[in-house]
Amino acid sequence: MKIFMLMRFLNFSGASKMFLWVANTLSSAGHDVTVYVFSNNVTHKPETGISFINENLANKGIIGKIHSVRNIIKKVDADVSISFLLDANVYNTFACLGLKTKSVICERNDPFKPHYYKLKFWKPFFRFADGGVFQLKKVAEYYSNIKGKTAVIPNPAVITSKVVLRPFEEREKNIVTLGRIAIEQKRNDLQIKAFALFHKKHPNYKLIIYGRSINGDDLKLQELIKEEGLTESVCMPGVIDNVQETIKNSQIYLLTSDYEGIPNTLMEAMAIGLPCISTDCRPGGASLLIKNEFNGLLVPCGDSKQMADKLCWLAEHPHEADSMGRNAKNIVKDLSGEKIKSLWIKFLKDLCQSE
Numbered sequence: 001m002k003i004f005m006l007m008r009f010l011n012f013s014g015a016s017k018m019f020l021w022v023a024n025t026l027s028s029a030g031h032d033v034t035v036y037v038f039s040n041n042v043t044h045k046p047e048t049g050i051s052f053i054n055e056n057l058a059n060k061g062i063i064g065k066i067h068s069v070r071n072i073i074k075k076v077d078a079d080v081s082i083s084f085l086l087d088a089n090v091y092n093t094f095a096c097l098g099l100k101t102k103s104v105i106c107e108r109n110d111p112f113k114p115h116y117y118k119l120k121f122w123k124p125f126f127r128f129a130d131g132g133v134f135q136l137k138k139v140a141e142y143y144s145n146i147k148g149k150t151a152v153i154p155n156p157a158v159i160t161s162k163v164v165l166r167p168f169e170e171r172e173k174n175i176v177t178l179g180r181i182a183i184e185q186k187r188n189d190l191q192i193k194a195f196a197l198f199h200k201k202h203p204n205y206k207l208i209i210y211g212r213s214i215n216g217d218d219l220k221l222q223e224l225i226k227e228e229g230l231t232e233s234v235c236m237p238g239v240i241d242n243v244q245e246t247i248k249n250s251q252i253y254l255l256t257s258d259y260e261g262i263p264n265t266l267m268e269a270m271a272i273g274l275p276c277i278s279t280d281c282r283p284g285g286a287s288l289l290i291k292n293e294f295n296g297l298l299v300p301c302g303d304s305k306q307m308a309d310k311l312c313w314l315a316e317h318p319h320e321a322d323s324m325g326r327n328a329k330n331i332v333k334d335l336s337g338e339k340i341k342s343l344w345i346k347f348l349k350d351l352c353q354s355e
Helices: 014-028 062-076 086-095 117-128 137-142 188-201 217-227 243-247 264-271 285-289 304-316 318-328 337-353
Strands: 002-007 032-037 051-054 080-084 102-107 131-134 149-152 174-178 206-210 234-238 252-255 276-279 297-299
Touching: 002 014, 002 062, 002 086, 014 032, 014 080, 014 264, 014 337, 032 062, 062 086, 080 086, 080 337, 086 102, 086 117, 102 337, 131 137, 131 337, 137 149, 149 337, 174 188, 174 243, 174 264, 188 206, 188 217, 188 304, 206 243, 217 234, 243 264, 252 264, 252 304, 264 276, 264 285, 264 318, 276 285, 276 304, 297 304, 304 318
Parallel strands: 002 032, 002 080, 032 051, 080 102, 102 131, 131 149, 174 206, 174 252, 206 234, 252 276, 276 297
Antiparallel strands: none
């Protein structure tokens, strides 16, 4: 198949990571893949063998952007065009109208989040899409107006390096979290507030927040760290590439988001056997991965007290923490890269063969 893929950016975000995984995986399976990014926000690129086109459409209006995307799709002569996130989904849907190319939209966020007015406006137009791929059944149901073929395909759980964890008590007394620093969604403030409560009982621990902010939220967090008297116990080292190799010596992984798709960073931590605590965030990605008290711990969104209590419980029950970590590693089998690759290829082949 000739496959065209488009997205507004390729950076350190979870959506970018999965976009590239799909592109690289389809290419390695022998398909002709072209990746198109329509902004200057590019820090990552696809693997060798994939055609990569990058142009900035920021100065064009919606019609101009759709026209540009349509021209490239026609030039590539793609069988299918896959888009990630709302703006790309809009351009893709309209650009493929009247072409032989099948449009596939992919939602990688929470469509139920409040004030998502842009999605509410554009949703009726997605009935013109030829297909859709969604991470969760609940999200697929939200897009039930799509007349074409849809599928629920979760993210893969991938081990990117050979990591062997030492027992819980032998690892460094670090609690780690990583991802984009964004208080409104990721609730990094909750990480600090929960850690402050936990730190009163366990002062030898440190909280490490990996990631960066694009809107100054890191400065707000630094102020909160000072207010809580944690300047010696909380650090923010910035962005890292090899996640699993970096976090393997820590004791606990923490996720505090109010909403996510399927959290890639949570999957990466679980895949190497790190015991994890996560909020039960919308629209259900964390609860898909974590079976509470079996392979991790779930807490209600926004509850720093319960989060702190769970941190204390893990710190005080090392054998149970090790057991949870071992159970967490099973997601590598349940959501293996090979399984997810097969689901994508079957969906695309079925779509291309449909009338």
